[in-house]
Amino acid sequence: MSGYTLDRMDRAAEDEARVLLGKKMMAEAPRLYKNNGDNSFTEVSKAYGIYRPLYTMGCNYGDLDNDGFLDFYLGTGTPNLNAIIPNRMYRNIEGKSFEDVTFQGGFGHIQKGHGIAFFDYDNDGDQDIYEVLGGAVSGDTFQNILFENRGNTNAWITLRLVGKTANRSAIGARIKITVKDINGGERSIYTTVSSGGSFGASSLQQEIGLGEIQEIKEVKIWWPDDTNTVSTFQELRHNSFVTIHQDKNGITYETRNQ
CATH class of the missing domain: 2.60.40.1120 (Carboxypeptidase-like, regulatory domain)
Known part of the structure; x- marks a missing residue:
């Protein structure tokens, strides 16, 4: 997953509108490559629903709903609060596409995301998420976040x-x-x-x-x-x-x- 473009941070809303209107966004597009099993790959970001201005810094993956398909969480954004870019959570839909569940799951913090880890910190059989917020820029410091998974029946x-x-x-x-x-x-x-x-x-x-x-x-x-x-x-x-x-x-x- 790529797509961190420093000189477009303050124009994130414009890029989002371009995508919704079916136009090419000016920022670096995120990329997802599907393994074809023959030592080649196919770029499938549009087909899988993640062709958006995401401005990704950190990324990690895990299975939040224990359905056997890997989801992923993106640490995004910029220290400059002129650009309001929430961190993003994508749920894998049976290996066929990804659904943005950022706001349904309470993941949409606007502080700049950096390091992300999936792990079962409370030993209850589902994965939780720990995120380091902030980065190398002076003053770019926020409290880190631990997201506790409420569980499922899988x-x-x-x-x-x-x-x-x-x-x-x-x-x-x-x-x-x-x-x-x-x-x-x-x-x-x-x-x-x-x-x-x-x-x-x-x-x-x-x-x-x-x-x-x-x-x-x-x-x-x-x-x-x-x-x-x-x-x-x-x-x-x-x-x-x-x-x-x-x-x-x-x-x-x-x-x-x-």
Whole structure:
């Protein structure tokens, strides 16, 4: 996601109007690139509903409603209050488009957003958001914000991976979770262990939304090392905290205080 254009900050309203009228905005447009699976990408920002003057500084992603599709939050704006640019929250609609839920969710603060982290700080199975407000400009300082997620009814699982021949935090590990949904069909959910996007670091434990399901059929992990180690586990319990060690065959369920 790009689109931070310093010399257009005081003309954000003009760029917003241009987009609504179907005209080209003058600011740098945000870009979303869809992986085609053949070492090429397609630019899809207009098709996915995010071609707007967003003036993004920090960006990170997570699954706020545990539906298995990653949403994202943008730290935006400028220290100059001549430009009123709210921070933005976009909800992923089944991988087909993004819906702006900035104001419905109470995310639209006008202070300049910077670092953003998704993490489950209260161990209740849903991701919360911490945002650092302000930046490097003198006087550009505001109180940081913690957004507590009020929760939902979708299933989830939290995986803490511990590497052996891979790095201990398993950064770079790829995870595939196959679930049986409430209609009896199968669905696969993918994630990679990382701290996320720019200027912020999300939790390295993987807090994964699963949607409405009957069960988890399989969890498969590709560890990031030279041995191409793959671990496979059947029928893990959903709505649980699980630790998986690369050098052990089993798993450990954890009980955590909220």
